[in-house]
Amino acid sequence: xxxxxxxxxxxxxxxxxxxxxxxxxxxxxxxxxxxxxxxxxxxxxxxxxxxxxxxxxxxxxxxxxxxxxxxxxxxxxxxxxxxxxxxxxxxxxxxxxxxxxxxxxxxxxxxxxxxxxxxxxxxxxxxxxxxxxxxxxxxxxxxxxxxxxxxxxxxxxxxxxxxxxxxxxxxxxxxxxxxxxxxxxxxxxxxxxxxxxxxxxxxxxxxxxxxxxxxxxxx
Amino acid sequence: xxxxxxxxxxxxxxxxxxxxxxxxxxxxxxxxxxxxxxxxxxxxxxxxxxxxxxxxxxxxxxxxxxxxxxxxxxxxxxxxxxxxxxxxxxxxxxxxxxxxxxxxxxxxxxxxxxxxxxxxxxxxxxxxxxxxxxxxxxxxxxxxxxxxxxxxxxxxxxxxxxxxxxxxxxxxxxxxxxxxxxxxxxxxxxxxxxxxxxxxxxxxxxxxxxxxxxxxxxx
Numbered sequence: 355x356x357x358x359x360x361x362x363x364x365x366x367x368x369x370x371x372x373x374x375x376x377x378x379x380x381x382x383x384x385x386x387x388x389x390x391x392x393x394x395x396x397x398x399x400x401x402x403x404x405x406x407x408x409x410x411x412x413x414x415x416x417x418x419x420x421x422x423x424x425x426x427x428x429x430x431x432x433x434x435x436x437x438x439x440x441x442x443x444x445x446x447x448x449x450x451x452x453x454x455x456x457x458x459x460x461x462x463x464x465x466x467x468x469x470x471x472x473x474x475x476x477x478x479x480x481x482x483x484x485x486x487x488x489x490x491x492x493x494x495x496x497x498x499x500x501x502x503x504x505x506x507x508x509x510x511x512x513x514x515x516x517x518x519x520x521x522x523x524x525x526x527x528x529x530x531x532x533x534x535x536x537x538x539x540x541x542x543x544x545x546x547x548x549x550x551x552x553x554x555x556x557x558x559x560x561x562x563x564x565x566x567x568x569x570x571x572x573x
Numbered sequence: 574x575x576x577x578x579x580x581x582x583x584x585x586x587x588x589x590x591x592x593x594x595x596x597x598x599x600x601x602x603x604x605x606x607x608x609x610x611x612x613x614x615x616x617x618x619x620x621x622x623x624x625x626x627x628x629x630x631x632x633x634x635x636x637x638x639x640x641x642x643x644x645x646x647x648x649x650x651x652x653x654x655x656x657x658x659x660x661x662x663x664x665x666x667x668x669x670x671x672x673x674x675x676x677x678x679x680x681x682x683x684x685x686x687x688x689x690x691x692x693x694x695x696x697x698x699x700x701x702x703x704x705x706x707x708x709x710x711x712x713x714x715x716x717x718x719x720x721x722x723x724x725x726x727x728x729x730x731x732x733x734x735x736x737x738x739x740x741x742x743x744x745x746x747x748x749x750x751x752x753x754x755x756x757x758x759x760x761x762x763x764x765x766x767x768x769x770x771x772x773x774x775x776x777x778x779x780x781x782x783x784x785x786x787x788x789x790x791x792x
Binding site: 390392394395473476477478479480481482483484486489490492493497521524527528530531532534535536539540542543544545546557560561564565567568569 | 611692703751763764
């Protein structure tokens with residue numbers, strides 16, 4: 355009753371609000387089920403039961419299992435990525451490049467080693483043959499977007515004489531992979547790895563040190 | 574009859590030889606089927622039919638689907654990896670480090686972007702939740718072993734004053750990921766990427782340039 359009252363107060367029609375809540379419940383149930391059982395191992399029946407709605411409701415909201423899977427994967431990427439992308443965009447105007455690169459590297463490694471995001475990434479990679487469009491979208495909205503944003507900021511830094519580079523895209527990928535190297539690849543193959551924050555910080559800081567040794571303006 | 578004769582000539586009992594051929598046929602059929610349909614999408618019936626043997630024969634050779642999958646994955650890793658690992662092991666005595674690093678980088682990127690190996694890697698990652706042991710073994714026998722071998726050669730090069738480093742393991746990972754950055758990650762999400770050899774060469778060479786700028790002994 356309380357949420358109905360709140361919805362009415364915010365001027366949201368009660369029906370729409372209930373539908374939104376159902377949708378949200380389905381998304382949460384589907385995320386949990388896909389992450390645990392994979393795409394082929396998950397049924398719409400299971401999702402409906404976990405969400406406490408009928409199977410028809412699931413199909414009304416999401417045309418089929420593929421659509422639901424896609425929505426979950428891309429929604430998660432957007433949610434996780436947005437704050438991080440904002441942090442990249444201030445790099446170009448940095449007054450203390452090493453500190454700011456360490457901040458971005460630390461955020462990047464923390465986001466990418468999030469257990470739920472790692473498992474989603476494993477699923478998308480495992481299903482890239484069945485769902486090529488989803489694989490491409492994941493890449494574009496996640497790692498691809500991150501690389502684009504980094505590249506454009508590195509270009510600005512090069513114009514300011516703080517970096518020396520010919521190919522900002524490649525420089526962005528080098529930065530990205532100096533940071534992610536060990537944790538991401540190892541985590542792809544091992545579901546039960548547990549990185550300590552101090553270890554992740556060390557990877558991030560060492561990546562920045564090597565990056566600046568190679569690309570720094572003063573070499 | 575010819576192969577029977579050949580087997581007899583080599584002193585291999587005819588029965589063992591026939592069994593070896595059957596085993597090889599099953600491995601080839603299973604590899605093709607797993608690569609196309611994934612783990613859950615593959616049945617032992619399908620494999621038996623494609624190999625032209627009975628289902629009992631498949632089960633006699635490989636106790637179950639999981640055992641067969643494991644055998645294929647680890648066998649492929651070993652076959653692909655062995656010649657490459659040999660090439661790493663001469664790095665320490667290099668008289669022209671840039672050239673030799675370019676050779677290793679070029680081999681690494683060529684092996685890792687092999688379409689069949691990429692698809693196997695996707696499958697293992699996608700199934701890491703179901704088969705944690707296989708994921709770990711894949712990592713250890715493939716990327717992990719490569720990193721170990723690189724690290725020990727980089728240590729030798731550091732002792733010769735040709736590289737400056739504190740942590741050979743991390744240095745090895747940095748080398749690995751400077752080389753593989755773009756192609757491997759992008760290929761994980763897109764099954765139909767087709768890298769031109771010239772493009773791969775450029776990635777390999779740029780990786781070596783950046784690696785030596787950061788870790789080279791003369792900085």
